[in-house]
Amino acid sequence: MSVDPGCPQSLPCSEAPNCRDCSPVPLTYGPEEDCSSLPMSSAELLHTETASPLPYAMDLLTQDSPDSSTSPKAKPPDSGSGESTVKKEDTKAQVKKQKMRTVFSQTQLCVLNDRFQKQKYLSLQQMHELSGILNLTYKQVKTWFQNQRMKSKRWQKSKWPKNGNGVTQGCMGNTPSNPPVRNSQAWNPAWSDQAWSSQSWSSHSWSTQTWYSQAWNSSFYNYGEEPGQPYVQFQQNYPVSDLETTLETAGESLKYFGTSQALDLFLNYSVNMQPDDM
């Protein structure tokens, strides 16, 4: 009995107060992305090494500049924002083949998790756009999604090692495994072009799937009809340099809203505004 609380192993929700930062998630979904899981909670804060004794009063996204700053070589010039992130690998950085694990900021994770819950497979363009918004590289986004998919799978297996059939219910209730249909890039050529308008997915393509997202989404607002206007006021034409700021705004909203809805809208907006810079 008793269904698991939700998180199989991570169970970040029990410890981090920030868990609500991203999602209250009354539902127990499956892939454990539920709380956007923030196992590292203040990972970013400390990871700066600067020692920020400050609790996360306003941090949340203080770190920004995610850009990872890791890439030993594969790292686009970005907008010229990630630069001071250098830690101490300037001298012997290349000497060693360190792998450098990028620590994504909470905001980034939130957005990524959100998106993942809606779509397990993103199209090429979507990934590019997302990466632009989050200031990450396409590769990073792609990798992240891949890892998430794997995690999801593993998690399911752990729960039902030998179920044999897609019982998929109980926690995830649907396990949107979303078969990529082989090509996750050409499966939705329509969206990547024009259909991908503001609400696009909200009530069109994926709505047929109907996953849990709607559950809590509608719980908060009547969303479902058409936002038309984001509850959160974002800067419509934010300069790339302000991207981070914009994100922060979104992040703040998250704190108050406790839901990733804001991010959603924000994302939709951003994506919309970006004609795509490929």
Place this chain on the structure above:
DNA sequence: CCACCATTAATC
């Protein structure tokens, strides 16, 4: 080319 999988390797 892509995604999937196993593995490595860094951070917590």
Place this chain on the structure above:
DNA sequence: GATTAATGGTGG
């Protein structure tokens, strides 16, 4: 030790 980003190998 656990989590997880990043890499390499493999198959469609």
